[in-house]
Amino acid sequence: MLDKEVEKTVDRRNIVKLVVSQFLINLGDVLINPKVTLPWLLQSLGAPLYLLGWLVPIRESGSLLPQLVIAHFIYKVKVRKWVWVLGSLIQSLCVVVIGCAALLLEGASAGWVIIAALMVFSVARGLNSVASKDVLGKTVVKNKRGRVTGWSSSASGLITIGIAVCMLFFFESLQGNVGFYVWGIVAATLIWLLAALIYSFVQEPLSEVGDKGTNLSYVFKELSLLKTDSVFREFVIARSLFLCAALSAPYYVLIAQQDSENSVLILGLFILASGLASLLSSPFWGLFSDYSSRKVMASASLLSAFTGVALFFTVKLFAETSFATLLVVVLYFVLSVAHQGVRIGRKTYLVNLGEGNKRTSYVSVSNTIIGFVLLAMSGISLLTYSISLESLILVFSLITLAGVYVAIRLPEV
16 A cells, blocks of 8 residues: 555656656747747848758657667667756757757858757757657556656746747847847757756656667667557557658748748747647646547647638638638648647657567657658748648648548557
């Protein structure tokens, strides 16, 4: 009886530490968001426009592609929270480099330094991604894992709203000024360091140690999971199709910027929409995921697809009206709500799908495949040379609908 009480106490403490550390990481992500803030920073520094198109693919693929190799070294680590801590420390150093580039450089040189720092940042994020799901599965019981992600996202959304409100009140003085962003970089650096410190106190049981990491040729054998495990294969297909919802997000910002001269005001509105979405929807998606992560993925992706369709008709019908920009921001809020659901649902589903090193294999294989798929799907953006931005979003929405169908067919875990 006493042992059970001790286990419950440890479980609660671990949940608090995981929620707080993940909250800090989510808050830091707001300051170097490749969909909103980094494009604004590069544009303010006068960086070449072609660099903007690489932000999302580098940020996402850079953290996903190396995970199969990362996992095979993690197999030899007994206490895997230290892998997460290492990733956070490296990310904090990359954030420092981005801040120095914004303060000391401009034009193409600033853009390329930021891109290079983002590459290293993304690879380091791969360490966090592989380790976090393993640590979550080992330290929190199955029916509470979804809410850990949900509450951390909600808390970061609250702080994000505060940042956005400040920007909206002072947008005139901030217009064209990157100095305030440098201070944000300083805050982000401290945020990542604090997150690493808190995560280091998580009480994690020892992992089983395998010898898979001794031979990199085994990396490619792990891909056989896609052939032998039908449920995992269907999950990867569904997740690949869900990418279209995330890829469409930057185009909402671009459409709004086309009709406005106040770039900081637009930036603040979109950050506010993102923060509100996290604050209001994440706890719901987290609790819903503990009930059925499969249904969360299906319903949230369906919502994102309908949002894209609504955006298409909004631009076609109200492009010349004064409130078109506000409508786009509202639709971005709905898209962000849906994105939170897809993200929390698929993370919870994958953590619950396997145990031990098999879970690590699931995470690394799926993320590596998604990295390649993301690069391939980024090519869809080339359609902007022949169709409008709203038409491209409509294409993304139709592909997302196929993901809804696949998610519905997945079994419960």
